[in-house]
Amino acid sequence: MPIEEKVWEEMVKNILRAEMMRRGVSFAGLVERLADHGIEDNELNLRNKVSRGRFTAVFFIQCMQALGVDLLQLPKDIEERGRKGGAQKLAKGRSIAEA
Template identity: 35%
Template structure:
């Protein structure tokens, strides 16, 4: 697994404004978060923290009864398109009992909260 700038930045938990800009796409006048990318980077960050590869993850998944190959794990995580159940299975196989998920803030809500709390833009 190779390191890249976006991947390394998840290890240090970027600020929500930086994350939103890094992983968002614009559709019309709205900004939409790329949740596939967020899920992929969350899994990659956990593997990096543990210094594990996709092959290691596949082996651990097989040990606990989930039928995955290194190729299937790499394809799912690489595309960022997988079910939430797969996401949880990965963490289960890694022995993680609590998963903290950062959801990028919605810009419209952030502006409204700032207004309510008297913060000037």
């Protein structure tokens, strides 16, 4: 059965939020880090963009670069990581079933 697009959106949002959590970076901090890379945005726009989970691959990579992520491991269980609360589990490196 194909995975719904909403699950993919939730997963990519969870990956971004997990990387922010791992580094202790708030949305305000991410705005500053993006600005250091010449990418201008504000906290409200950034929160909304991430909350929707609908952003470009370019934006995602810009955020990963700004956060200092040099290696990204994608979760094996897309549906599990695409659920609410998935960001915390990804940040801790545990599956939802282990939590």
